[in-house]
Amino acid sequence: MRETVNKQETLWLLAFSPAIWAIHFLLSYATASVWCAKISGRDNPIDGALLAILVYTVLALAGIFVVGWLGYRRHRIGNGNLPHDDDTPEDRTRFLGFATLLLSGLSAVATTFSAFVLFFFRRC
């Protein structure tokens, strides 16, 4: 299937990757706090919560990858070259697609950074 230009251009896709990043952060934070406060106690290993965060991270990165891929396809519609700054629906779509791709890259790095904590904190 080839991506086609939609006259009803929407900004939603652009917001997806940062939203996934934010949700990943919130969920990880909440899981770790609830785990430490209610389940494991403060001096015990945090392994269960770490496993959950690992799963969140894989899912989040997969989601961001999909969004980035969709963005990339819009960016590649037709043979438009950068910068996408023509006053046409096609270039608007390409521009939004490219911005989506870049934001996805940023979100992927940020999500990975949040997950780095995994490697360091072995207890609550």
Add this chain to the structure above:
Amino acid sequence: MRGCVALFTLTILSGCTGVQSALDPAGREAGTIARLFWWMTIGSMIVWLGVIVLLIYSVRTRAESFTRRKARIMIVGGGVVVPVVVLTVLLLYGLAPIPAMLAPAPPGSLKIAVSGEQWWWRVHYLPPGQAPIPSANEIRLPVGEPVEFHLESPDVIHSFWIPPLGGKMDMIPGRKTRLVLTPSRTGVFRGACAEYCGASHALMAFSVVVQQREEFAAWLSHQSQPAESPQELLAIQGAHLFLANGCSACHTIRGTAAAGVVGPDLTHVGSRLSLAAGILPNDPNAFERWIGQTHDLKPEVLMPAFHMLPPEDTRALAAYLEGLK
């Protein structure tokens, strides 16, 4: 102008050493933090310099001299790869020391419970296998040993900070927080409350004395003893006045009838380095001022001022308290 610059430099530099400087570490944890601080500072300086050099370069070269390929390398390399690599390295470097600093002290270590209260510090030494030893407004530690602080607060949030020994830790009502410090050299330092806690927040400090193990043990065993009875006439009079004026409703002096727990334990108050949470020297004159002008010295303090006492009584009280070594 020159004077201004000199004064400014002096002010800045005087922050780098001294009893309350995080940049002049005297403990393992503070050493880690100071190293982190310097590397982060150097790291950001390098980034800053790099950006400035690139800026100058980009203004001075002509765009036409760039091939498409070269431009792309600049943008992707300088805009994406380098920042990600540099930030990753700094982040990992910053995260790495945290777990060791948060770990509890090894079993058998000295524990000290400290409660931050408006606007003073309630201290209990908890040596393994012994009854808790109460004190206040001063912390003494044996050099080279990890000590675990158990921190709490009955009123508002305070923060316990001894900059030359380590990071700070909040004291939160209804919770127990923990901090481990390992002093690496002997000396006298200063700690302070690092979280705004009301009118006299800035007047809530304490002295910290790091000693050799034997000196510390002797000091601690003395602190665990009840107060010695006063010998001088004036001080004996002071001891009576202490009970007669109701000071004992709020203060404990072990070995006497005074057993109040609202304010600091005064059993060995005369042996402390400072008075009233680090704001006065420990001498008879300071005791007199504290008793008579409490609220001028510490606004909104929870101890009533006893300015109605005749000066002889205040002097007697001061002599008694100063004698409680």
